[in-house]
Amino acid sequence: GIQVEQSPPDLILQEGANSTLRCNFSDSVNNLQWFHQNPWGQLINLFYIPSGTKQNGRLSATTVATERYSLLYISSSQTTDSGVYFCAVEQFGNEKLTFGTGTRLTIIP
Amino acid sequence: DAGITQSPRHKVTETGTPVTLRCHQTENHRYMYWYRQDPGHGLRLIHYSYGVKDTDKGEVSDGYSVSRSKTEDFLLTLESATSSQTSVYFCAIGGGGEQYFGPGTRLTVT
Numbered sequence: 001g002i003q004v005e006q007s008p009p010d011l012i013l014q015e016g017a018n019s020t021l022r023c024n025f026s027d028s029v030n031n032l033q034w035f036h037q038n039p040w041g042q043l044i045n046l047f048y049i050p051s052g053t054k055q056n057g058r059l060s061a062t063t064v065a066t067e068r069y070s071l072l073y074i075s076s077s078q079t080t081d082s083g084v085y086f087c088a089v090e091q092f093g094n095e096k097l098t099f100g101t102g103t104r105l106t107i108i109p
Numbered sequence: 110d111a112g113i114t115q116s117p118r119h120k121v122t123e124t125g126t127p128v129t130l131r132c133h134q135t136e137n138h139r140y141m142y143w144y145r146q147d148p149g150h151g152l153r154l155i156h157y158s159y160g161v162k163d164t165d166k167g168e169v170s171d172g173y174s175v176s177r178s179k180t181e182d183f184l185l186t187l188e189s190a191t192s193s194q195t196s197v198y199f200c201a202i203g204g205g206g207e208q209y210f211g212p213g214t215r216l217t218v219t
Binding site: 001031033035041042043045048086088095096097098099100101102 | 140142149150151152153154157159167168197199201203204206207208209210212213
């Protein structure tokens with residue numbers, strides 16, 4: 001099956017810093033989503049981005065489907081950004097998501 | 110927030126007992142999913158449903174069964190719980206686009 005790799009696995013930053021999280025996938029995909037799992041365990045939808053670039057406040061994401069990667073940018077980090085960020089992909093004709101193992105982000109005040 | 114609820118939210122049970130987790134949606138989505146989340150593995154698909162009484166296996170289906178008798182409800186059953194099934198279980202809805210996740214159920218099998 002498709003492999004989804006996220007990097008880095010862990011990231012510790014000072015409040016106010018910027019960060020880039022990466023998601024690589026091993027085959028063509030139909031859909032790609034980014035999620036934030038907060039410290040209480042809730043999974044929050046950030047972006048649905050099979051291709052192109054989207055922005056939502058301090059967060060933005062870019063997917064280059066032809067090169068099989070996606071990037072999540074977080075600017076001016078806040079402590080509430082802490083948690084685990086997951087990338088998940090769906091292949092053509094397959095209504096199922098395959099998740100990466102996540103990037104754990106810790107923002108220090 | 111997508112209208113997804115899970116019950117119970119927490120459960121402790123003994124090895125060998127049957128357990129049923131419930132997922133309920135108010136969004137009328139065709140697809141519903143059960144995932145489990147374990148340290149070091151991210152989320153892995155257990156079973157999914159593409160309509161009433163239509164279900165299929167996911168990546169880690171052994172030891173689990175599911176049923177969907179109504180559009181809004183998707184049940185996950187552990188026929189005889191084992192310690193390896195201690196996990197956090199998430200339900201999701203979607204299909205043809207984004208998936209949305211419920212709040213999760215923390216299950217401990219002692």
